Each structure stands twice: as C-alpha cells, then as structure tokens.
Amino acid sequence: METSMIYEQMVIKIIAVQEAIIGPLAIEQASHVDNLTVDWRNKSVKIAGEGKVVVEKLIESYKELFGLSSVEVSKDAVSSLSHLLSQDQIPAMLAT
Amino acid sequence: MQNKEPLSVAQELYARNAELLEFNRILTLIQDIETIALAKNIPVQEHVAEIVRKIVEEAEITLFVITVFDADRLIYQSAGSFNGQKLDFEQVDLRFNAKFDVSDIFINQDSSLRQNYMADDVFEGTEKELELSLQPIYITNKLRCLLMYAERENQMTSFQDHLMKRLVDFIGTILGNIILTDQLRLTTIGLERSNEKLKALDEAKDEFVSMASHQLRTPLTSIKGYISMVLEGDAGKITDIQKQMLGQAFFSSQRMVYLISDLLNVSRLKTGKFVIESKPVYLPDVVESEISQLQEGATAKNLTLSFVKPKTFPTISLDEMKTRQVIMNFTDNSLYYTPTGGKITIELKDRGKSVEFTVKDTGMGVPKNEQHKLFAKFYRAENARKARPDGTGLGLFMAQKVIIAQGGSIIFNSKEGKGSTFGFSFPKAKLEIKPQED
Numbered sequence: 001m002e003t004s005m006i007y008e009q010m011v012i013k014i015i016a017v018q019e020a021i022i023g024p025l026a027i028e029q030a031s032h033v034d035n036l037t038v039d040w041r042n043k044s045v046k047i048a049g050e051g052k053v054v055v056e057k058l059i060e061s062y063k064e065l066f067g068l069s070s071v072e073v074s075k076d077a078v079s080s081l082s083h084l085l086s087q088d089q090i091p092a093m094l095a096t
Numbered sequence: 097m098q099n100k101e102p103l104s105v106a107q108e109l110y111a112r113n114a115e116l117l118e119f120n121r122i123l124t125l126i127q128d129i130e131t132i133a134l135a136k137n138i139p140v141q142e143h144v145a146e147i148v149r150k151i152v153e154e155a156e157i158t159l160f161v162i163t164v165f166d167a168d169r170l171i172y173q174s175a176g177s178f179n180g181q182k183l184d185f186e187q188v189d190l191r192f193n194a195k196f197d198v199s200d201i202f203i204n205q206d207s208s209l210r211q212n213y214m215a216d217d218v219f220e221g222t223e224k225e226l227e228l229s230l231q232p233i234y235i236t237n238k239l240r241c242l243l244m245y246a247e248r249e250n251q252m253t254s255f256q257d258h259l260m261k262r263l264v265d266f267i268g269t270i271l272g273n274i275i276l277t278d279q280l281r282l283t284t285i286g287l288e289r290s291n292e293k294l295k296a297l298d299e300a301k302d303e304f305v306s307m308a309s310h311q312l313r314t315p316l317t318s319i320k321g322y323i324s325m326v327l328e329g330d331a332g333k334i335t336d337i338q339k340q341m342l343g344q345a346f347f348s349s350q351r352m353v354y355l356i357s358d359l360l361n362v363s364r365l366k367t368g369k370f371v372i373e374s375k376p377v378y379l380p381d382v383v384e385s386e387i388s389q390l391q392e393g394a395t396a397k398n399l400t401l402s403f404v405k406p407k408t409f410p411t412i413s414l415d416e417m418k419t420r421q422v423i424m425n426f427t428d429n430s431l432y433y434t435p436t437g438g439k440i441t442i443e444l445k446d447r448g449k450s451v452e453f454t455v456k457d458t459g460m461g462v463p464k465n466e467q468h469k470l471f472a473k474f475y476r477a478e479n480a481r482k483a484r485p486d487g488t489g490l491g492l493f494m495a496q497k498v499i500i501a502q503g504g505s506i507i508f509n510s511k512e513g514k515g516s517t518f519g520f521s522f523p524k525a526k527l528e529i530k531p532q533e534d
Contacts, residue, residue: 066110076253
C-alpha cells in the first residue's frame with residue numbers, strides 16, 4: 001500500500017471511531033483540518049499535502065476538545081496500520 | 097456545587113463514551129460469537145474457525161489462535177492473522193521457536209506465559225518474531241483450550257486487551273457447548289444410520305417371512321387336503337382311533353395355516369398389500385365349523401365349550417377367511433388360558449343395529465397394567481408367556497387389524513384371575529346385509 005493511502009486509511013479510521021463516540025461533531029472537526037477534504041457520505045477522504053501532518057492535525061483537533069482520551073482512542077484505531085510506516089513516517093501523536 | 101469547566105465536562109463525557117463504545121463493541125462481538133456457536137449441523141472445526149475469523153476481523157489483531165486439546169491431544173486448531181491490510185486464515189503457519197509443553201501451561205495457569213513465534217506469513221515474507229500471550233482455559237476436566245494471541249511489539253490496543261480478558265471468561269463455556277452439540281449431532285447421525293440399517297434388516301426379514309410363509313403354505317394345503325380325503329373315507333374305511341388321530345392332525349395343520357396367514361398378513365400390512373376380500377358370509381355356520389374343530393381339545397382339557405347357534409342371523413358381507421382366523425384365535429386362546437374345569441361361552445348375537453361375537457372364559461385373565469398393550473404387535477402378557485411360551489404375539493394384533501379394516505370394533509374386557517371376554521362387533525350400517533336366513 002502506498003504511504004499516502006496509508007495516511008488516508010488512518011484518517012478514515014480516526015474519524016470513524018471519533019464519530020462513534022461524539023457523533024457528527026467528529027466529521028465537522030475533521031472538515032476544518034487544513035489540506036483534508038472529507039466526503040463522509042462515501043466514507044472517503046482526500047489529503048492534499050503531507051499526510052503525516054494532516055493526521056497529526058486531525059488528532060490535535062480532537063485533543064483540543066476532548067483531551068488525551070481522544071489521542072488514545074485514535075492511536076488504538078490506527079494501530080493495525082502504524083507498522084506499515086517507518087518510524088520517521090509515523091505522526092508524533094501516534095508514537096508511543 | 098462547583099461548576100465544572102465546559103471543556104472538562106466534554107472531556108469527561110468523551111472518556112465515558114469511549115469506554116461505552118469499547119464495552120459495546122465487546123458485547124456485540126460476544127453476541128456474534130454466541131450466534132456462531134448456535135449454528136447447527138456444522139462441525140466443531142468450522143465453528144472454531146468462524147469464531148477466530150470474527151475475533152481477528154473485529155479486533156484487527158496480528159495473530160489469534162484457538163487450540164482445543166482432549167487431554168494432551170490436539171483436536172481442533174484454528175488461527176487467523178491481520179497485517180493491517182489483509183486478513184489471513186488459511187496460510188498461518190504456526191512455527192514456534194522453542195518446543196513448549198502444553199501440560200505445563202495448564203498446570204501453571206499463568207496468564208503471563210509467553211511463547212515466541214516466527215511470523216513470516218504475517219509480515220509478508222519478512223520473518224519477525226512475535227511474542228505470543230498464552231491463555232489456558234479449562235472446558236471440562238479433560239477438554240482444554242489454549243488461546244494464543246499476539247500484537248506487534250506487544251502493543252495491544254485497549255479494545256484488544258479488554259476483549260482477551262473477557263474471552264477468557266466465556267470462550268470455554270462456548271467451546272464446551274459447541275463440542276457437546278457436535279457430539280449430539282454425531283450421535284444423532286450414528287443413530288439415524290443405525291436406524292436405516294435396522295429398517296433395511298427389518299425389510300429383509302419381512303421379505304423372508306413373506307416368502308417363507310408363502311412357500312410353507314403350499315405343501316401344508318396339500319397335507320390338509322390329503323388328511324381330509326382320508327378322513328372322509330376316500331382311501332377306504334378308517335377306524336375310530338385313526339379318525340381321532342387324523343382329526344387331530346387336520347386340526348393342527350389348520351392351526352398352522354392360520355399361523356402362516358398371520359405372518360403373511362403382518363408382512364402384507366407393512367407393504368400395503370393387506371386387502372379385505374368381502375363376500376356374503378353366514379357367520380353362525382362359520383363359528384360352528386371353527387368351534388367343532390376345537391371341541392375335542394376342550395374335552396381333553398376338561399373344559400366346557402358352549403356355543404348356541406342363533407336361530408336367525410343375517411348373511412353379512414365379510415372377508416370369511418380372515419374373520420374365521422379371528423374367531424379361531426379368540427376361541428383357541430380361551431382354550432389355552434383357561435385352566436382345567438373352566439368354562440368357555442361363545443355367543444353370536446344380532447343386536448338389531450349390530451352383530452356381535454364374543455368368547456367369554458373363566459381363564460387367567462389379563463393383568464390390568466398390560467391390557468392397553470395387548471393388541472400391539474408381538475406383545476404378550478406376562479402370565480400368557482408363562483402359560484404358553486411358544487406364542488407369537490401376532491394373533492390379537494392381526495385380529496384387531498382385520499376387524500377394524502372391515503369397519504368393526506374389538507370387544508375386550510378382562511379381570512386377572514377371573515377371566516376374559518374377547519370379541520368383535522360390526523354395525524349393520526357398515527355391512528352389506530342380505531335377508532335373514534332361518
């Protein structure tokens with residue numbers, strides 16, 4: 001899988017789990033992240049720019065509102081994808 | 097009450113919701129596993145594989161294995177893996193770095209036990225070492241289950257961690273139920289097969305009985321015919337003693353004809369070839385001729401066998417041969433089961449709307465608790481078996497079939513030690529009646 005696709009998959013997984021917890025607010029928050037286009041009706045996202053940064057910003061946006069719990073939730077959501085990236089490609093928020 | 101900051105309230109609510117979401121996911125997964133366990137007519141291995149698939153899919157766990165042992169013998173195993181991109185349930189090759197003793201794991205009951213596993217399949221050719229967590233679970237004293245699971249760098253997510261802890265509590269019960277249900281399924285299959293075999297054997301036996309009866313009847317008819325000719329003087333004059341002896345031989349061969357007919361009719365009942373062939377019958381004559389054959393036997397046993405032929409009786413349409421057998425059976429039974437000095441009264445009555453035949457004796461009677469089974473095939477009451485060990489248990493069964501097939505009903509009442517009444521009655525409405533004969 002291409003790295004850009006991995007980031008997009010990460011974003012989808014993060015939004016999905018946040019939506020399950022906080023509802024539509026999760027999509028609303030995601031739509032404010034720079035360089036991220038969300039088409040949630042089709043469960044698809046588009047990243048323009050650096051994926052690592054976009055994922056970082058997305059998690060940050062949830063953290064601002066909901067604290068560290070939301071970071072842990074995001075980490076768990078993408079745990080099965082993280083190993084597909086090299087250490088330097090993993091967003092800092094997801095690093096253990 | 098101190099007001100909390102809205103942000104902190106939101107964060108608290110978020111944390112609660114996250115917990116609830118996780119709890120809900122675990123419960124849903126448990127429910128799904130229970131649904132899998134309830135699926136019927138599936139072998140245990142498929143159940144186990146399906147449970148593994150569900151857990152790996154839902155938990156996205158790197159490796160998950162369920163192994164079931166009967167004592168130390170591995171009986172079921174299923175493994176699944178997820179590498180972030182694809183699920184794999186076929187190619188998981190469990191190669192352990194060191195041999196480990198399953199019994200030790202169960203003896204130690206240590207949930208922190210670990211085992212190294214070379215996971216090249218999981219990592220698409222890149223051989224890496226995974227640290228497996230081993231969770232021993234007892235299903236029964238003999239049946240044991242070992243859960244083995246691993247996540248990369250030993251980094252279980254909170255969901256995976258909680259799920260594995262919950263699995264320990266119920267997977268043993270679920271697997272136990274699956275195995276029991278499967279044993280029941282296999283037993284049922286075994287019983288069905290045995291049943292089929294028994295049915296086939298029964299059919300073969302029926303066919304043999306039918307064929308043998310048929311073959312026996314032909315020479316017997318010839319024997320009976322020749323005895324009858326000798327008795328009637330066709331071969332010259334015979335002495336009284338010869339007549340008596342030949343009479344006994346004739347009666348016994350007649351009995352054998354009836355017995356063979358019973359056997360034939362039983363097999364015909366099974367094959368649907370049992371048919372009633374009605375023709376006009378004057379029942380008083382039929383009863384009289386049957387009784388006359390038994391009179392000698394009754395006298396020899398010092399029994400009083402009485403039949404007063406009715407003066408008027410209608411000619412009715414019945415299967416004569418089969419009805420004769422019923423009359424003979426009821427009367428013959430009375431002779432057998434009535435002790436010396438007893439009394440047997442045979443009556444044939446026109447009751448206006450029906451005709452009725454009864455044989456009343458002062459015999460041993462039928463125990464009350466056995467009366468309801470008396471007309472079942474091959475059934476013989478305990479006291480009857482003692483008095484006459486060679487009976488077939490077919491006479492009354494066939495008698496009932498014959499009478500009911502002709503629209504009649506059986507008359508039976510008995511008191512153990514006092515005597516019995518056997519008979520039949522036919523409503524005239526169901527019989528073809530011809531004008532009364534004087």
